[in-house]
Amino acid sequence: MTIKKSRFVQSLNAFRDFPGQGLPEIAMVGKSNVGKSSLINSMTNNSKLARTSSEPGKTRLVNLYLINEAFFLVDLPGYGFARAPKQERDKWAAMIEGYLRASTHLKRVFQLVDIRHEPTEDDQLMVEYLRHYGIPFTVVATKADKLSKAQRGRNIPAICRKLAVQPWEVMVYSSKDGTGKDRLLELIGEEVEPVEQETEIKA
Ligand SMILES: Nc1nc2c(ncn2[C@@H]2O[C@H](COP(=O)(O)OP(=O)(O)O)[C@@H](O)[C@H]2O)c(=O)[nH]1
Numbered sequence: 712m713t714i715k716k717s718r719f720v721q722s723l724n725a726f727r728d729f730p731g732q733g734l735p736e737i738a739m740v741g742k743s744n745v746g747k748s749s750l751i752n753s754m755t756n757n758s759k760l761a762r763t764s765s766e767p768g769k770t771r772l773v774n775l776y777l778i779n780e781a782f783f784l785v786d787l788p789g790y791g792f793a794r795a796p797k798q799e800r801d802k803w804a805a806m807i808e809g810y811l812r813a814s815t816h817l818k819r820v821f822q823l824v825d826i827r828h829e830p831t832e833d834d835q836l837m838v839e840y841l842r843h844y845g846i847p848f849t850v851v852a853t854k855a856d857k858l859s860k861a862q863r864g865r866n867i868p869a870i871c872r873k874l875a876v877q878p879w880e881v882m883v884y885s886s887k888d889g890t891g892k893d894r895l896l897e898l899i900g901e902e903v904e905p906v907e908q909e910t911e912i913k914a
């Protein structure tokens with residue numbers, strides 16, 4: 712798919728504020744600093760869309776973006792920011808879970824992990840959660856430009872093992888050089904673009 716139009720809609724404090732509108736939703740989850748906002752900016756070719764930060768733990772809200780007036784991109788707050796007070800971490804978890812459980816139009820979750828590191832316990836819990844609730848998800852290994860092709864290949868098995876996914880299910884991505892962007896957009900297109908109806912009915 713081609714992204715022609717993207718705009719920020721609003722930041723939400725709680726799921727009950729979700730404007731919905733019946734459009735499909737695609738959500739991004741991952742630890743803070745894993746590259747969620749950068750991925751949103753690179754896939755939309757809109758460097759000013761989502762705020763990126765080299766300082767972890769900045770996105771404390773659910774940020775909503777409307778793409779092509781056709782679907783919502785949902786940027787969930789980054790988890791696993793150890794330095795935050797427990798009360799605040801609990802609030803983030805409640806927001807993520809509240810959204811995932813209540814959304815009726817969620818088509819797919821992209822679970823981001825840094826290609827350089829083994830997924831954490833939080834990443835594992837997140838994936839278990841998605842599996843438990845039967846939410847379709849795809850693992851995206853971010854910041855691929857930081858590794859050589861050979862190193863990437865060596866790191867994928869550990870990611871697969873920790874998250875119990877197959878190597879071909881992992882999308883390698885770089886917001887810097889565009890690696891994996893076409894594949895990501897293709898998959899999102901399959902989820903959000905209406906399939907042409909078969910009109911001919913065979914007897
Ligand atoms: N080299 C490189 N850096 C990245 C990439 N994606 C994100 N970053 C950097 O990682 C930091 C955190 O990115 P951000 O998108 O704000 O992460 P978020 O907290 O998950 O939204 C920023 O300094 C980004 O510039 C990438 O694909 N390649």
Ligand SMILES: [Mg+2]
Nearest residue numbers: 747748762770
């Ligand atoms: Mg962010």
